[in-house]
Amino acid sequence: MFILNANEPEELAVYLKQQQWLQDDETIVALSKPGEGNMNCVLRVETETRSFIVKQSRDYVEKYPQVAAPAERAITEGAFYNKIAASKNVQDAMPVLLGTDVVNNLLALEDLGKTNDYAVLYGLNQKIKEEELQELVIYLNGLHADFQKTVVDDELANTAMRTLNYEHVFEYPFKEENAFDLDVVQEGLQALAVPYKQNRELKDKVERLGSLYLSKGKYLLHGDFYPGSWLKTNSGIKIIDPEFCFYGMREFDLGVFIAHLYLTQQDPNTVAYIKEHYTAFNDLNFTILNGFIGTEIMRRLIGLAQLPLKTDLETKGALLIFAQNLIIE
Ligand SMILES: Nc1ncnc2c1ncn2[C@@H]1O[C@H](COP(=O)(O)OP(=O)(O)OP(=O)(O)O)[C@@H](O)[C@H]1O
Ligand SMILES: [Mg+2]
Incomplete structure (x- = not known):
C-alpha cells in the first residue's frame, strides 16, 4: 500500500x-x-x-x-x-x-491555483456578492438537473459516508450525554444547547429528517455544499470535495447552502435570490427544506463539526431558536 x-x-x-x-x-x-x-x-x-x-x-x-x-x-x-x-x-x-x-x-x-475557500465568511465581515451567489446557484441547477434518474438505484450510494455524516448531523448534536463540552468552544454554549437536546418534538423531527437523508433519491447531490467546498479562483468560484455525494433529495444540498447563509449572517436578499433563481424551487418540499436548513444551523452550533464562527452567544441563541422553528413548523 x-x-x-x-x-x-x-x-x-x-x-x-x-x-x-x-x-x-x-x-x-x-x-x-x-x-x-x-x-x-x-x-x-x-x-x-x-x-x-x-x-x-x-x-x-x-x-x-x-x-x-x-x-x-x-x-x-x-x-x-x-x-x-x-x-x-x-x-x-x-x-x-x-x-x-x-x-x-x-x-x-x-490544481485550481493557490486560492482560498469561502471559510472567510465565518469571520462575519464579508458579504457574498450577487455574482458569487449566481455561480453557486447555477452550479446546483446544473448538477441537480443534468444527472436526474428516472429509476432510483444504487449508484453512488455512498452509504458508509452518509452513515458517518448522519451521526454528526442528526444524532450527536442532540444527545444530552455526548461527552463534548460546548463550553470549550464558547463559555455558556453548553447551557444554551440543553433545551434543544431535551426537546422530544424537535428530536423526533430531526430523526425523521435523518431518515430522509439516508434514503435514496433521484438527484445527484454534492453532499457538502458549504463555504469550505467553494474555492475563490481567478476564473470564478470552483466547487471541490464531493466526498459526501449521493443520489438523494435536492432539499439537502439547498438546505446546507441556505443554512450557511444564515450562519454567516448574509443579507436576507441572498435567500430570496436562491428562491428566485434555483430553477426547481417551487417543486421542492418546503417542510423538508426548512428542516434541513434548521438542522444544519443547529448542528454547526451545538455539534462536533464547529466552524471558525465569530458569532457571540446571544446571536447563537437567536439562531438556535430560528433553526428550531424551521424544523418544528
Ligand atoms: N483541486 C484543488 N486545487 C486547489 N486547491 C485545492 C484543490 N483541492 C483541494 N484544495 C485545497 O486543499 C484543501 C483541502 O482539500 P479538500 O477539501 O478536498 O480536503 P478534505 O480533507 O476532504 O477536507 P475536509 O476535511 O474539509 O472535508 C481545500 O480546502 C483547498 O484549499
Ligand atoms: Mg472533505
Missing part, C-alpha cells in the same frame, strides 16, 4: 511515475499542503512546469487518526468527478480528475 506523505517527495515521485501521472523526465520541486482540511491527506505536487493535487483517503480521519472513517471515500469522490465530466457546465465549475488509484484510495486532480 502506498502512503502519501508530505515529507517523502522521492517516494511519491516513484509512485506517481508508476501511475503514469508523472513523466519520466519530471521531478517534484515542491510538495505542500494546499489548504486546510480534516478528513484526508491532500497535497499539491509542483514540478518545473506544472502542478496538480493528490488526495488520499485512509480508514481514519487525517486530523484525528483515532476516529475511523470509510477508507474508499476518495474512490467515491473520483466516481463523482467521472460522472459530472459529462456535463460541461458542472465540470467547468470543478477541478478535472486526472486519475484514480482504487488500490491506494488516491486521486489526482487539476
